[in-house]
Amino acid sequence: MIIDTKIDITALRAKFPILHTEVNGKPLVYLDNGASSQKPQSVIDAISRYYEAENSNIHRGVHTLSANATMAYEEVRKKVQRFINARYDHEVIFTSGTTGGINLVASSFGEKFIGKDDEILITAMEHHSNIVPWQMLCERKGAKLQVIPISDEGEIDLKDVERLLTAKTKLVSVVHISNSLGTVNPVSEIIRMAHANGTPVLIDGAQAAHHTPVDVQALDCDFYAFSAHKMYGPTGVGILYGKEEYLNAMPPYQGGGDMIKTVSFAKTEYNELPFKFEAGTPHIAGGIGLGAAIDFINSIGFEAISAHEKEVMQYAISTLGTISGLRQIGTAKKRAGVVSFLLDGIHPYDAGVILDKMGIAVRTGHHCTQPIMDRFGIPGTVRASFAVYTTKQEVDKLAEGLERVVRMFK
Amino acid sequence: MENTIADREAEVVEEFGMFTDWMDKYEYIISLGKELPLIEESKKTDDLLIKGCQSRVWLHAKMENGKVVFTADSDAIITKGVISLLIRVLSGQSPESIINTELTFVERIGLKEHLSPTRSNGLVSMIKQMKLYALAFKAQHNGQ
Numbered sequence: 213m214i215i216d217t218k219i220d221i222t223a224l225r226a227k228f229p230i231l232h233t234e235v236n237g238k239p240l241v242y243l244d245n246g247a248s249s250q251k252p253q254s255v256i257d258a259i260s261r262y263y264e265a266e267n268s269n270i271h272r273g274v275h276t277l278s279a280n281a282t283m284a285y286e287e288v289r290k291k292v293q294r295f296i297n298a299r300y301d302h303e304v305i306f307t308s309g310t311t312g313g314i315n316l317v318a319s320s321f322g323e324k325f326i327g328k329d330d331e332i333l334i335t336a337m338e339h340h341s342n343i344v345p346w347q348m349l350c351e352r353k354g355a356k357l358q359v360i361p362i363s364d365e366g367e368i369d370l371k372d373v374e375r376l377l378t379a380k381t382k383l384v385s386v387v388h389i390s391n392s393l394g395t396v397n398p399v400s401e402i403i404r405m406a407h408a409n410g411t412p413v414l415i416d417g418a419q420a421a422h423h424t425p426v427d428v429q430a431l432d433c434d435f436y437a438f439s440a441h442k443m444y445g446p447t448g449v450g451i452l453y454g455k456e457e458y459l460n461a462m463p464p465y466q467g468g469g470d471m472i473k474t475v476s477f478a479k480t481e482y483n484e485l486p487f488k489f490e491a492g493t494p495h496i497a498g499g500i501g502l503g504a505a506i507d508f509i510n511s512i513g514f515e516a517i518s519a520h521e522k523e524v525m526q527y528a529i530s531t532l533g534t535i536s537g538l539r540q541i542g543t544a545k546k547r548a549g550v551v552s553f554l555l556d557g558i559h560p561y562d563a564g565v566i567l568d569k570m571g572i573a574v575r576t577g578h579h580c581t582q583p584i585m586d587r588f589g590i591p592g593t594v595r596a597s598f599a600v601y602t603t604k605q606e607v608d609k610l611a612e613g614l615e616r617v618v619r620m621f622k
Numbered sequence: 623m624e625n626t627i628a629d630r631e632a633e634v635v636e637e638f639g640m641f642t643d644w645m646d647k648y649e650y651i652i653s654l655g656k657e658l659p660l661i662e663e664s665k666k667t668d669d670l671l672i673k674g675c676q677s678r679v680w681l682h683a684k685m686e687n688g689k690v691v692f693t694a695d696s697d698a699i700i701t702k703g704v705i706s707l708l709i710r711v712l713s714g715q716s717p718e719s720i721i722n723t724e725l726t727f728v729e730r731i732g733l734k735e736h737l738s739p740t741r742s743n744g745l746v747s748m749i750k751q752m753k754l755y756a757l758a759f760k761a762q763h764n765g766q
Contacts, residue, residue: 236644559698561676561743562652565736566700569644577676591697592676620652621699 219512219520225601227252227508238571241606241613246391246419246550246597247575248441251505255445258504262497269493271470285496288503289486292451295506296436297427302485303459305452306494310418311341313437313452314385316489317414318345320462321383321435328354331380333411335360335368335397336587337390340580342416346385355382362587366393366542373402377409384413388420392579392595393542394525394550396424403433412458418442422599423521423548425514428453440498444599445505449498452489459485466491517600521549524598528607532596535614541593552579552593555614558621560592566617567594572610627719630711631727638731647732651703658706661695672744672751677701679744683755685763689714690756694748701743704728704736708745712752717763720756725749 225231228250233240242250262284268277270285286301293301307313326332332346336359343357350357358381360372377384384406389396399415406413412434417426422443428436435454441447454462464471464482468491473481482488509517528551532538537556555563564576577592578585585592596610625633641647661670661680672679677698684691692713696702711727712720728737737745 559677559701561698562700564676566648569648591678620649 219516219600221520221601221603224512225603227254228601229253229256231601235571235573236569241570241572241609243596243598243602243606243610244573244575245599245602246442246579246595248447249422249444249599250601251444251446251501252508254508255501255504259446259497259501262500266500267497270496271487281496284503285494285499288499288506291503291506295426295510296421296451296453297429298453299429300456303453303456305454305459305486305489306499307437307450307452308448308495309439309441309450310416310437311450313435313450314341314414314416315345316452316465317383317385317435317437317454318349320465320489321412321458322349322353324462326353326355326382329380330355330382331358331378332356333358333360333373333376333381333384333386333406335386336362337366337368337393337395337397337581337584338385338387339391339416339418340582341418342385342387343583356380359583360386362393362395362584364588365544366390366395366584367544368397370398370401370405373405377405377411379409381406381409381411384411385416386413387416387418388426389417389423389548389550390542390581390584391419391550391597392552392581392584392593393544394547394552395542395544396420396546396548399433400431403431407432412455419549422509422517424518434458440502440505443505444508446495446498446501449495449502451502456485459489464488464491468492470494512600520600521598521602524602524604524607525549525551527604528596528598528610531607531611532614535611535618537618538614541588541590550595550597552595554590554593555618555621558617560594562621563594563614563617566620567610567613570609570613570616572613574610627711627715627723627725631725631730634707634711634727635730648700651707651733652699653703654706655696655699655701655703658695658702658709659693661693666695672747677743679705679748681748681751681755683752683759685717685759688716688763690717690720690752690759692752692755696744698743700736701745704733704745705748708749708752717756717760721753721760 230250266281268281270282289301289304292304346357358376360368403413414435415433417436417438421438437452439450471483471488471491473483539554541552560576575595666680670680677696679696681694692709694705
């Protein structure tokens with residue numbers, strides 16, 4: 213069978229209404245996909261349709277609407293299960309996003325499995341969401357946060373992983389793809405090494421789930437967290453995958469409705485997986501939107517997505533390389549989705565303001581990864597981040613914009 | 623230069639009225655940013671620092687003949703350009719008038735976005751800090 217990996221980019225872009233709008237009087241060039249991707253009409257329609265025709269609370273009512281909404285929501289859980297190839301659908305927990313998922317693990321797994329003098333191992337390229345929850349946990353428990361250093365290229369050395377994995381290491385939590393450097397981490401190797409040490413691993417997949425197929429069984433990760441809004445779905449909803457054995461052993465995260473079996477003032481019996489971790493009415497419309505986003509991704513297929521994104525990424529790396537005074541921050545051998553850079557003598561904020569005036573949306577600043585900026589001794593970077601609908605022409609427009617920025621600040 | 627804050631605001635607004643396109647306007651702001659007298663690197667101490675998420679601002683204030691004199695700096699040029707306008711309007715004014723003023727010129731010259739809290743460039747905090755300095759000088763003066 214011949215798989216067509218060529219994307220009809222015009223037809224694809226036509227599915228995203230916002231890509232045809234103007235910003236500051238200029239056609240939008242949206243290169244801030246690392247912060248949040250845009251939504252195709254099918255996702256927007258799925259959310260509208262839910263509110264127009266299906267809205268009601270789930271897991272509760274006997275009436276038809278409630279039953280339909282419950283079915284639709286639970287269908288999405290199964291869809292996510294297939295999307296990440298989880299063994300069971302009850303290993304798929306709906307959260308508010310990647311941050312929500314990591315906090316769930318920090319709170320619940322941390323409560324049960326982390327004690328005084330234990331260690332949690334992260335890398336120096338983590339997003340604040342994969343640093344601060346562990347710091348808070350360490351403070352509560354008297355545990356210690358250990359950090360795998362990164363090289364000037366923005367890569368970790370597996371020898372450091374080996375060195376830092378000790379009998380005290382009770383959890384490893386690493387980012388799959390770095391949001392500020394674009395580094396694709398060797399997560400399979402890290403997981404293998406951690407497991408050889410008897411240590412479970414959480415993968416922060418916020419920047420990965422839409423760029424690369426995720427197979428949690430092949431990876432053998434113990435937790436995997438990601439957000440819908442970075443993969444063409446709505447904000448406010450995400451997924452935490454967890455291995456059944458851990459999820460069963462962990463205490464509930466938040467208390468409330470839906471997570472209980474029976475409640476009396478003497479004792480409450482908790483619900484089974486996955487509901488044990490889903491207290492309160494969830495973001496039902498968000499879940500439905502996530503389902504539509506997965507359908508959208510599946511309709512293109514990861515083979516085509518990866519091929520297109522690789523091409524755009526390579527083009528961006530070489531095109532930006534021709535701009536004098538531009539220094540790329542993060543030059544790992546394996547990179548995806550993100551090019552971070554600085555223009556000689558020009559503050560990222562200044563570059564971002566001028567690009568915005570030209571209708572070009574990039575992210576500037578520390579990208580919630582201050583330790584990385586400290587590591588490189590810089591105030592922040594300009595970051596262009598790509599999605600399946602990004603074109604080479606948009607990269608050209610960015611390059612033209614940057615040339616203009618350089619001229620203006622000289 | 624005995625003109626009031628309102629006079630100076632009007633002056634800036636008139637100046638910016640000449641620009642018809644954003645490019646000219648920003649080139650002017652950039653030139654203002656480059657001209658702004660710098661705070662010496664050694665004097666950029668943490669007590670003068672106003673932390674923005676995106677750019678950093680250092681603000682210094684002193685009293686001279688009953689007027690507040692501000693000097694400021696930033697690591698971003700556009701932020702510095704806007705700072706230079708704020709200083710032009712507020713520096714050399716009495717504490718009283720600084721405390722009581724409601725600045726409108728930034729909005730009138732179409733740079734309101736730079737004073738949005740979401741920009742996190744330190745400018746919003748800087749204006750607040752300018753007023754706090756004025757308040758402190760006034761209290762000091764009253765206490766004497």
